[in-house]
Amino acid sequence: MAIKTGKNxxxxxxxxxxxxxxxxxxxxxxxxxxxxxxxxxxTISMPEINSGLSIEQKNATISVNxxxxxxxxGTAIRKQDLVQALVDLKPELETPEVVVKADAMVxxxxxxxxxxxxxxxxxxxxxxxxEPLSKKEQNExxxxxxxxxx
Numbered sequence: 001m002a003i004k005t006g007k008n009x010x011x012x013x014x015x016x017x018x019x020x021x022x023x024x025x026x027x028x029x030x031x032x033x034x035x036x037x038x039x040x041x042x043t044i045s046m047p048e049i050n051s052g053l054s055i056e057q058k059n060a061t062i063s064v065n066x067x068x069x070x071x072x073x074g075t076a077i078r079k080q081d082l083v084q085a086l087v088d089l090k091p092e093l094e095t096p097e098v099v100v101k102a103d104a105m106v107x108x109x110x111x112x113x114x115x116x117x118x119x120x121x122x123x124x125x126x127x128x129x130x131e132p133l134s135k136k137e138q139n140e141x142x143x144x145x146x147x148x149x150x
Contacts, residue, residue: 060089060123062114063141064102070114076145079113086121097125 062082063071070077072085090096098118102111111128118126 058092058094059097059099059127060086060093060118061099061101063137064100064106064110064114065138066103066105068106068110071141071145074141074144076141076148082114082117083120086117086123090121090123095125096123097127098123099127099129101129 061073063074070079070082072082072089077085086098098114100111100114115126
């Protein structure tokens with residue numbers, strides 16, 4: 001498409017170099033700034049996942065840290081009390097699902113124990129989350145536990 005400007009002048013090209021420069025600068029800025037938006041706790045190293053869905057609804061969430069301590073929806077719980085706590089919590093949930101957030105260093109047997117407890121409590125779905133507990137979440141769990149236990 002030719003555009004005539006002035007006396008017999010013909011403008012046939014658009015210079016896209018400045019536009020390309022702007023996009024490259026924006027791309028570099030986003031690549032530098034993006035990692036700062038991730039607030040992941042460095043004390044928990046989660047296993048990598050390739051795909052998955054975001055967990056938005058109210059669930060029974062069991063968190064397990066490196067030491068093997070269990071937290072059910074933010075409250076510290078003993079392993080032997082897990083089944084009864086899940087049974088008590090089940091009527092309050094939208095769907096009978098258990099979400100497990102565990103450190104990568106947690107042994108598979110711990111996850112199996114949680115699976116067995118969920119099965120005993122008659123939960124129909126178990127989700128293993130691929131996201132770590134944030135440092136803030138861990139600190140909140142410890143504070144809540146300390147407040148409750150004195």
